[in-house]
Structures are given as structure tokens and as C-alpha cells.
Amino acid sequence: MQVPFTRPYLAGNELLYIEDVLTSVCQGGHISGDGKYSRMVHETIEKTFGARKALLTTSGTTSLELATQLLDLKFGDEVIVPSYTFSSTVNPVVLAGARPVFADICPDTLNIDPDEIRRKITKKTRAIFPVHYGGVSCAMDEIMEISADHKLSVVEDAAQAVNARYRGRYLGTIGDFGCYSFHETKNYTCGEGGALLINSEDPEILERAEVLREKGTNRNKFDRGEVDKYTWVDIGSSYLPSDILAAVLYAQLEKLDEIQKMRMEIWDTYNRAFKPFEERGMIRLPVVPRYAEHNAHLFYIIFRDEMTRDLVMSRLKSSGIRAVFHYVPLHSSPMGLKMGSRKKDLPVTEEMSSRLLRFPIYAGMEHEILEYIVQKTISILKELE
Secondary structure, three states: OOEOOOOOOOOOOHHHHHHHHHHHHHHOOOOOOOOHHHHHHHHHHHHHHOOOEEEEEOOHHHHHHHHHHHOOOOOOOEEEEEOOOOHHHOHHHHHOOOEEEEEOEOOOOOOEOHHHHHHHOOOOEEEEOOEOHHHOOOOHHHHHHHHHHHOOEEEEEOOOOOOOEEOOEEOOOOOOEEEEEOEOOOOOOOEOOEEEEEOOOOHHHHHHHHHHHEOOEOHHHHHOOOOOOOOEOOOOOEOOOOHHHHHHHHHHHHOHHHHHHHHHHHHHHHHHHHHHHHHOOOEEOOOOOOOEEOOOOOEEEEEOOHHHHHHHHHHHHHOOEOOEOOOOOHHHOHHHHHOOOOOOOOHHHHHHHHHEEEEOOOOOOOHHHHHHHHHHHHHHHHHHO
16 A cells, blocks of 8 residues: 555536636636635735735745845845745745744754744844744744844744634734645645735734735736836735635635644644553654644644654555655755855754654545554554563
8 A cells, every 4th residue: 555645635626617717708807816716815814814914925935035025135134044944934034135044943842942042133133034834833922022022023824724713813923924724735725725814903014915916016006006007116026926826725715614623633643542552651752732733634643752753654654654854944954054154053853854744635545544554553663672
């Protein structure tokens, strides 16, 4: 049996809505960005999650780029980020000429440590980019308090956290900006896509976001009839996904809770099955604080050492099960070292990343496959006792 690590789930209406987009062209519709389904997705995200404004982008990466541009970072500015994240979190910072300052993570949630944020703040610090690892919320009250005390902006990298919450509030709606991903590896997908959530009450920020997203033009104002022509008014790029992709995403969002329920059932099955091994001190399972309602984006086990992790990963692979580790910490990556970071700078990040193994989880996973993964893993763990 061959078990993939992840597989996109089809909610049911994707093809119907794609056909609707293509058919609408004959009635004056269009397949480029900000069409009918883009507007429907924007409205769904805003209404469901309570975001002031949502704007679809071509990826989670470009939503982070757009948020970073709205901060107006300058050369020499600093942004505090976890090292335990994907390169997309920090690339926009570097592209803006600013410097990412890597902070260590909490050993329980693997999210950025608020105490580390406090230690890393300097006169050059402009923003904090918390990453909600695996859809489990960072300690947002502390982070927002720190940001208020030091007048810093907060950009939530909620790429893995769509439909997850912190004390009842949806992730991505707490900081100044929130960034979602709809890549095929995420809970809800259109293949490639993302969204920027704007939580500021400042109308100028929303207006500038629309301009940056539309190649630096005021086309959105023109489309709404607010100006008689549109023109180049600022810098910008093309961040709009096709309405075909928005149609696929809308079909996914229609089944928002149904998809999450399927993933949660898999997550809970893993957690119950492996709990006895945690109680015997062999492994550690994910920690979900009481303030967090996660979205079952991923399930992982932390082993006692890297050698055991690699052995279990190899044994699962030989059984056809694709279990994988996660990020190489950015501060110890070739690019991180080039920018002046050093290995051993962030001991918790390095220790946790070397012992973590992620398990297959995706909506629609057949019961037989889930049972196969669980039984094979239990068999391996029993041999290691």
C-alpha cells in the first residue's frame, strides 16, 4: 500500500462552478481576477471569520508580500519572526530591504515565544510576524500587548490556520493583517491561492492595498464607478488569481466545517492511538493550549532524539507511508547563515525540528488507510520500547 502525505479534497461543486465561470464569458463575464466568484469568496471570508476586508491573492506568499508592502518597511528596519517557518514568511521582509530577526519557539506549541520577542526588540524593530504552526494559535494576547507597548505592527502568518481560533477569534483577524494560503497542501485549496485579511480601520490602508494588488492602479475605484478612468498611481504588482481558481475555492469554503470535521477525526484517531506511548515517555504528542481551537492542519510526533525520528520515518517509508519532517530552521539554512545568523543560536527550534515527524492527514482519507498507518506505527513503536 502506498500512502501519500497529503491529497487535495474535492468538495463537490468545483467543476460546476468552473463551468459557470467559463459559460459566463458569453454573457459578458470574465475569467480574470475579481469576478463573480472572487467577490463571493471575499464576502464568505469576511462574514464567516469576521475580517474587516479580505482580498484574494495568487498565493499565501503573495499575501505576505502585499502585507509587507503595506508596512512601508525601509532599509535597516527589523521584523521579528520565528525561524521555524517556511521561507515565504521572511522573503517579503528581505525583498523590502529590511532584516528578519529570528526568535526561538515555545517547546510546547512550537510557536514563537513571546519572551523571545521581548528580548529581540530594538529601536529598529517595526513589526512582528507570528506564525500559527499547524493551525494552533500563538499566544496572541501577549503578542498584541507587546506590539502595543512598542508601537509595532503585527502580520499573522495564518497560512496553516484557516478556520482555527484563538479565544473564539479566527486566526488572521487579530493582528493588523492576516495571511491565508489555499495551496493544495492546505485544508482548503484552489491549487494555488491565498488571501490578505485587512483588520485596520484606516480606510487609506484598504485603498492602498487595492492599488498595490492591481498593478499600482486605481482600477478598483473605476470598477465601482468612483472615478471615470483608472491610471497608475503607486507601485504594485499582479496579485489577483483567476476567477476560475476563486470558483474552486468557493466550492471548498461551502464545506468549511465538513472538511475540518473529517480532518479532526483523523487527528483525534492518531492522538488516541499514540497516547499510551506518550504516557510511557517514548514520544510527545502535539500540545493544544486551552485558548486555541486548532483546525487539524497537521499531526506530528516528537521523538526522544533525531536518530529515533529518522528510524521511524525510514520504517514507515518502507511500508509505503510517507511521513516527513518539517522545516529546516531558517536561521541555520544557507540563506540564514549568509545573512549573519549562526547555528546553535536558537536551541529550542533546533532541538524540536530535529525530533519532529509529521503524519499523513487529509480530508477524505479512507478508514483502511488510516488504520494501516496507525497499526504500522504502533508496531514500530512497540519494537522500540
